Amino acid sequence: MEDLLNIGSYTFRSRLFIGTGKYRDVEETRAALVASGAEVITVALRRVNLKERGEGSLMGLLMDKEQRWTLLPNTAGCYTVDEAVRTCRLARELGLSDLVKLEVIGDPKTLFPDNEQTLAAAKILVSEGFTVLPYCTDDPIVCRKLEDLGCAAVMPLAAPIGSGLGIRNPHNLAIILEQARVPVIVDAGVGTASDAAIAMELGCHGVLMNTAIALAQKPILMAEAMRDAVIAGRKAFLAGRMPRKLYASASSPLEGVVR
Numbered sequence: 001m002e003d004l005l006n007i008g009s010y011t012f013r014s015r016l017f018i019g020t021g022k023y024r025d026v027e028e029t030r031a032a033l034v035a036s037g038a039e040v041i042t043v044a045l046r047r048v049n050l051k052e053r054g055e056g057s058l059m060g061l062l063m064d065k066e067q068r069w070t071l072l073p074n075t076a077g078c079y080t081v082d083e084a085v086r087t088c089r090l091a092r093e094l095g096l097s098d099l100v101k102l103e104v105i106g107d108p109k110t111l112f113p114d115n116e117q118t119l120a121a122a123k124i125l126v127s128e129g130f131t132v133l134p135y136c137t138d139d140p141i142v143c144r145k146l147e148d149l150g151c152a153a154v155m156p157l158a159a160p161i162g163s164g165l166g167i168r169n170p171h172n173l174a175i176i177l178e179q180a181r182v183p184v185i186v187d188a189g190v191g192t193a194s195d196a197a198i199a200m201e202l203g204c205h206g207v208l209m210n211t212a213i214a215l216a217q218k219p220i221l222m223a224e225a226m227r228d229a230v231i232a233g234r235k236a237f238l239a240g241r242m243p244r245k246l247y248a249s250a251s252s253p254l255e256g257v258v259r
Contacts, residue, residue, distance in 0.1 A: 003234065005205055007183055008131040008152035010070065010099060014039045015200070016230045017072065017185065019210025020058060021047065023219065030061050032213055033069070035223040041069045042101055042208065044076035045087050050094060072133070074101035079114070084121040088130055100125065101155070101187075101208075102134040111161040111188075115142045119149065126150035135187050138172040144179060153182050155208065158199065159189025162211040166195035170202055177203045193222075193229035200233025201241070 005012045018038040023029040033041060043062060053059045062071055073091035078084040081104065088100045104121055106114030113136050125132045131152045136142050138156040146154050156176055159165035166189060167173065177184050183205035190196055190209045199207050207230055216222035 003238070005183060007133070008099070010131065012039045012070070014227075014230075015206040015234060016196075016227055017042060017206060017208035018213065018223075019208070020044075020062070021210055022214035026056055026058055026061055028219060029058065032219045032223040033067075035220045035227070036213070037227045039068075039070055040072050042072040042074050042210075045073050045091055045096075046075070046077040050090075070099065071097045072099055072101050073097055074135075075103045077105070078103060079105050079108075079117075081117050081121045081124070084117075085124050088125055089128075092130070098129060099131045099152075100133065102132050113137060113157075115139065118142075119145055122146055122149050122151055133185065138169050138176065140172060140175040140179060143176045143184075147180060147182050151182065153185055153205070154180065155185045155187035157188040158186045158195065161188040163189055164191030164212060165189050166191050167198050167202075170198070173199070173202055173204065190226075193225040196226050196229040197233035197236070200230055201236045203237050206230075 005015050014037050016036055016038045017040040018033055018036050019042050020029055021044060041062060048058050050059060053063055073096050075084040075087045078087055084102060084104050091100060092098055102118060102121055104114050104117040106112055115136055118134050118136055122132050122134050126149055133153045133155055134146050134151050135155045143154040143156060158167045185206040185208055186199040186204050187208040190207060190212045196207045213219050213222045213226060
C-alpha cells in the first residue's frame with residue numbers, strides 16, 4: 001500500500017517539506033529541491049519579488065509547471081494578525097495557493113511564534129477557506145486549539161528557527177501526536193539527517209526544513225540525506241521498534257544448543 005500524506009484536500013507522497021531561503025543562488029536552490037524529492041515547497045512572500053518570474057528568478061523556478069511542485073506560501077516576517085492575513089490573501093490573489101503556512105512571530109531575536117496572534121489569524125483564514133498550516137510552539141494545548149479552529153495540520157517547532165539544535169522536547173511532541181486528529185509536521189530546528197529521522201520515528205507525519213540544507217557544506221548532498229532520513233524514519237515508525245531492555249538478550253535462540 002502507498003503511504004500517502006493527506007492534508008486537507010491535498011495528497012502527497014513525500015513527507016519532506018523544503019524552504020527556499022539562504023541558498024547561494026537560484027541554481028543551487030533548484031538542485032537542492034530536486035535532490036530532496038520534496039513535493040511541497042514553501043516560499044516567504046514578504047522576502048521575494050513575486051512579480052519577477054523570468055528565467056533565473058526564484059519565482060520563475062517555483063512556477064515552472066514541469067516541476068509540479070505544490071507551493072506553500074508562508075507569512076515569515078509577519079508580527080501581527082493583520083500582516084499575516086493580508087499576506088495570505090495576497091498569495092491567493094496572485095494565484096499561488098490557498099494552502100498557506102501561517103507564521104506570526106512574537107520575538108525578533110528567538111523568532112518564537114506569538115501563539116495568541118497565531119490563533120486569531122488562523123480563525124480568520126480558516127473562515128475564508130484557506131488550508132492553514134500554523135507554525136507554533138510545541139505546546140499540546142495550542143496545537144489542540146489550532147486543530148479545533150479547523151487548521152488542516154499543526155506545525156510545532158523542534159527548536160528555534162535556524163538553530164539546528166534538533167528535537168529539544170520529544171515528550172511534548174509525543175503528547176501532541178497522541179491527541180492530534182490532523183497531521184503533525186515538525187517545523188524549525190532540524191540540523192541534520194538524524195534529527196529528521198527521530199521526528200519521523202516519533203510518529204510525526206512530516207518535517208519542514210530550510211537552513212539545515214541550505215547552510216550545509218554540501219547542500220545537495222544534505223538534501224539527499226534528509227530525503228532518505230525522512231523515508232527511513234517513517235518506515236521505522238510503521239515497523240514498530242523493539243522494546244528497550246536493561247540487560248542483554250541473545251540474538252539466537254537457546255533451544256537446541258549443542259552442549
